[in-house]
Amino acid sequence: MKYSHRYFALPTQEIAERLENHIDIHRQAYNYTRYEYTHIEAENIGSAYKHHDRLTDWKHEFPVFREVHSKALQRTVKRFYQNLSNLKSRKEKGIQVGKLNWKSPREFQSMTYSQSGFELKNTSGRNATLWLSKLGNIQIRYHRKIPDMALIKEVTVKKETTGDWFVSFGLEIDDSEFPEKQDLDSLSTSNSVGIDLGILNYIHTSDGKAVGWLNLENEYSRLRREQQKLSRKRKGSYNYEKQRQKVAKIKRKIRRKVIDYQHKLTTWLVREYDAVFVEDLDVSGMLQSDGNAKNKQDVAWRQFITLLEYKGELYGTYIVQVEARGTTKECASCSVETKKPLWVREHSCPACGFQCDRDANASLNILQRGFTELGLGWPESTPVETALPTDTHSVSAKRVVETGSFKC
Numbered sequence: 001m002k003y004s005h006r007y008f009a010l011p012t013q014e015i016a017e018r019l020e021n022h023i024d025i026h027r028q029a030y031n032y033t034r035y036e037y038t039h040i041e042a043e044n045i046g047s048a049y050k051h052h053d054r055l056t057d058w059k060h061e062f063p064v065f066r067e068v069h070s071k072a073l074q075r076t077v078k079r080f081y082q083n084l085s086n087l088k089s090r091k092e093k094g095i096q097v098g099k100l101n102w103k104s105p106r107e108f109q110s111m112t113y114s115q116s117g118f119e120l121k122n123t124s125g126r127n128a129t130l131w132l133s134k135l136g137n138i139q140i141r142y143h144r145k146i147p148d149m150a151l152i153k154e155v156t157v158k159k160e161t162t163g164d165w166f167v168s169f170g171l172e173i174d175d176s177e178f179p180e181k182q183d184l185d186s187l188s189t190s191n192s193v194g195i196d197l198g199i200l201n202y203i204h205t206s207d208g209k210a211v212g213w214l215n216l217e218n219e220y221s222r223l224r225r226e227q228q229k230l231s232r233k234r235k236g237s238y239n240y241e242k243q244r245q246k247v248a249k250i251k252r253k254i255r256r257k258v259i260d261y262q263h264k265l266t267t268w269l270v271r272e273y274d275a276v277f278v279e280d281l282d283v284s285g286m287l288q289s290d291g292n293a294k295n296k297q298d299v300a301w302r303q304f305i306t307l308l309e310y311k312g313e314l315y316g317t318y319i320v321q322v323e324a325r326g327t328t329k330e331c332a333s334c335s336v337e338t339k340k341p342l343w344v345r346e347h348s349c350p351a352c353g354f355q356c357d358r359d360a361n362a363s364l365n366i367l368q369r370g371f372t373e374l375g376l377g378w379p380e381s382t383p384v385e386t387a388l389p390t391d392t393h394s395v396s397a398k399r400v401v402e403t404g405s406f407k408c
């Protein structure tokens, strides 16, 4: 399984300048790959693998390419071809796409070391050291341990628009290293849970917990204020640039809070239950509706599910995605579908009389579908009759975060 860990980096002034210089050389390599791809007919052009052949010639012709690590240079060539194939697959999905552009310095702010040329050292404390070939040592805030069983495949160094540096490790864990999961037979409604990714509550569990979303009101209103200020500044001016960085910083703070919270929530779920069932989100629909609020929510859920799957592997918990269609409409007790506009918060079944909270009903359906998905059928005692609380108690985000240590 592949995933990544990201850390704040604190390069010295001298290293930061060299990093910028290296990234700019990589940018030129990227642009040159693009140039060759579009302008030159040759056997060794057309895939990253073939294009790597050309790097020896490049280094003769342009000595500047000798200054950076050669594996990293290969990786930049690959980056161009990856972008190209991403573009193609978006196009195949019917999304309007442009051409791959030449990258200006502002659009190209990272580079990746692949396979070699890096070493992570001094990982026992809060700070660790990343050594990069041709660059030197960089201190990073090591707030999250990389598990011993994980292999570091890649290291990406990035300068954010805020001016801050980040290092991201591409990790791989051999699946055979994971803990054994429980026997499927041992799963029951008491150790399994269906969760509804709600709109009002963050998640709603089939055993009656509603875990509220983080309160980010203050951050969002600050963001709106600063964005308004930005809109009044003249584009390209010094003050505009300063304000733009301010806005970027708030956005990043929000993102960090969200991911941090998602880490805590997913760890809680995989520790509490042996099986967690969630709705399968429609990713293709997500890509098409770019930019709207619903889409942003979907992106957050997607990230949540990815994390959940990763934690499930680490803790030996089943994570199963189930068909999302109709989970709200369907009655968890008798399966009859009833239309429900968004503002109707109650489920009240005209066919069997079953009544409960709208999201609770959905989470029960998800639980049910999860069992079916695993080939277990529905457990004998229907939670609708037994385990279902008539009114849900709310678990505050704070409580979830505070019960137990959520280090991961």
Ligand SMILES: [Zn+2]
Pocket: 331, 332, 333, 334, 335, 336, 349, 350, 351, 352, 353, 354
């Ligand atoms: Zn019913």
